[in-house]
Amino acid sequence: MESLPLMGINHKMSFCIPRISLSALLVCFISGIILTCQYYPFGNVFRNVEEITTVIPYGFFFRRLHYASGQLFVILMLIHIVDHFMKRRYKGFSVGKWAGLVIPLIICFFILFTGYILKGDKEGIYAGNIFYNILKEIPVAGETITRFVIRPGEMFFWLPYLYHVFFLPILLIFLIRDHINNWFSQAGFLLFTTAGLFIYSLLVRMPMDIPPHAKIELVKGPWFFLGIQVCLGVLPPIVAGIAAPLIFFAILLLLPGLKGHLQKAVHYGIIFLSLFYTFLVIFGYFFIKHSWVLSR
Amino acid sequence: MKRREFFKNLAHGLFSFFGVGLIVYPILRFLSHAKETIKTVIFHPSETLLKINYKQGVYLKRKENGSEAISAKCTHLGCTVAYNERKSEFHCPCHGSIYDKNGKRLSGPAKKSLSLLPVRKEKNGDLIITLKE
Numbered sequence: 001m002e003s004l005p006l007m008g009i010n011h012k013m014s015f016c017i018p019r020i021s022l023s024a025l026l027v028c029f030i031s032g033i034i035l036t037c038q039y040y041p042f043g044n045v046f047r048n049v050e051e052i053t054t055v056i057p058y059g060f061f062f063r064r065l066h067y068a069s070g071q072l073f074v075i076l077m078l079i080h081i082v083d084h085f086m087k088r089r090y091k092g093f094s095v096g097k098w099a100g101l102v103i104p105l106i107i108c109f110f111i112l113f114t115g116y117i118l119k120g121d122k123e124g125i126y127a128g129n130i131f132y133n134i135l136k137e138i139p140v141a142g143e144t145i146t147r148f149v150i151r152p153g154e155m156f157f158w159l160p161y162l163y164h165v166f167f168l169p170i171l172l173i174f175l176i177r178d179h180i181n182n183w184f185s186q187a188g189f190l191l192f193t194t195a196g197l198f199i200y201s202l203l204v205r206m207p208m209d210i211p212p213h214a215k216i217e218l219v220k221g222p223w224f225f226l227g228i229q230v231c232l233g234v235l236p237p238i239v240a241g242i243a244a245p246l247i248f249f250a251i252l253l254l255l256p257g258l259k260g261h262l263q264k265a266v267h268y269g270i271i272f273l274s275l276f277y278t279f280l281v282i283f284g285y286f287f288i289k290h291s292w293v294l295s296r
Numbered sequence: 297m298k299r300r301e302f303f304k305n306l307a308h309g310l311f312s313f314f315g316v317g318l319i320v321y322p323i324l325r326f327l328s329h330a331k332e333t334i335k336t337v338i339f340h341p342s343e344t345l346l347k348i349n350y351k352q353g354v355y356l357k358r359k360e361n362g363s364e365a366i367s368a369k370c371t372h373l374g375c376t377v378a379y380n381e382r383k384s385e386f387h388c389p390c391h392g393s394i395y396d397k398n399g400k401r402l403s404g405p406a407k408k409s410l411s412l413l414p415v416r417k418e419k420n421g422d423l424i425i426t427l428k429e
Contacts, residue, residue, distance in 0.1 A: 126375050126376075126389075126390055129373065129374035129375060130373045130374065130375065130390060132374065133372075133373040133374040134373065144328050147327070147328040147329075147330045148327060148328060151330055152333065152429040153333035153429045154333070215378055216378070216389055217378065217387065217389055218389050219375065219389040219390050229390070229391070232372075232373065232390075232391050232405065233391040233392055233404070233405055234405065235405075237372075237373060
């Protein structure tokens with residue numbers, strides 16, 4: 001494993017995180033392929049998922065492994081981008097190269113989000129419905145765009161399934177293909193990560209699935225969506241769900257193309273917005289309890 | 297650029313545009329086609345005795361002169377509202393919109409009231425409600 005002990009802590013982090021992250025991605029893909037063999041995106045999806053978890057041998061383990069490895073990959077990827085951002089490495093990048101780092105992160109969030117829908121439980125169905133209704137708010141093309149992403153009725157899980165299992169992973173692999181070539185030579189990271197994820201999946205339970213017909217007072221989305229969910233309570237859906245995230249990622253993508261003071265100002269603006277969003281996520285996770293008092 | 301060259305490029309561009317469109321348009325039309333799904337919810341006579349009852353996205357409310365069906369779909373972003381018996385209100389668990397017992401919007405991010413759905417009574421007393429999905 002290269003000259004790891006001689007590196008400073010910052011370099012160690014920059015060196016290890018992408019390698020552990022890619023190892024987690026491989027575990028995620030393999031566990032995902034295994035789960036696909038028993039997952040059926042039609043009919044009573046919740047019952048199918050519960051069967052995988054409770055009846056099919058080792059189903060619980062592969063679900064936990066898939067969940068944990070997917071989350072680990074995205075969190076480490078997020079840290080990897082923050083690491084690049086804080087060290088201002090984007091200054092040496094073209095907009096295209098920087099986009100090769102940021103766009104995979106956006107794709108990863110969509111993969112996590114579609115996976116959240118595919119659970120088929122109450123939270124998943126609500127997340128899908130909210131996503132569908134937010135997209136419908138897009139002026140002129142909203143109705144058409146939703147038809148490419150998610151549809152109500154018996155095909156509700158079909159398109160998110162296609163995106164989760166085929167389109168987005170293929171696009172992700174294509175975008176990070178150079179990283180895969182460069183970093184997959186170190187078997188130590190793969191062994192270490194796989195062992196850690198196996199132990200974690202055996203010991204730690206996943207969040208409980210809520211039956212679709214259960215009566216509950218509060219539904220929360222996935223952790224990375226909580227900030228948007230808080231905003232949706234007070235802002236129009238087109239602003240909170242479409243315009244704000246789009247503007248944020250557009251600014252982040254264009255950052256290497258800016259120069260001088262403008263780049264510095266945008267850099268600090270992104271830090272401020274990211275901290276604010278983190279605050280909203282924490283607020284949504286811990287402080288919003290029964291009934292959304294905030295929006296009354 | 298000479299005039300002849302300009303027209304040649306223009307013709308080339310238009311030809312490419314319509315050529316690509318000829319392929320892409322049917323693909324987009326095919327992919328974006330969505331059939332309208334109509335869902336039917338049936339409340340049997342025994343299920344109409346409660347003051348308010350819920351089934352598959354529909355709340356059936358007993359009234360003096362019959363029953364009224366209210367869609368449980370929140371008009372904000374489509375979550376299913378829950379009936380709070382203590383307050384006689386419908387509460388959305390996703391973003392906190394609140395409606396009164398008749399489905400009229402009281403507070404929260406939703407801008408419209410809950411939809412009232414047409415109810416058809418069969419000879420055997422079943423109440424049939426149809427709604428678009």
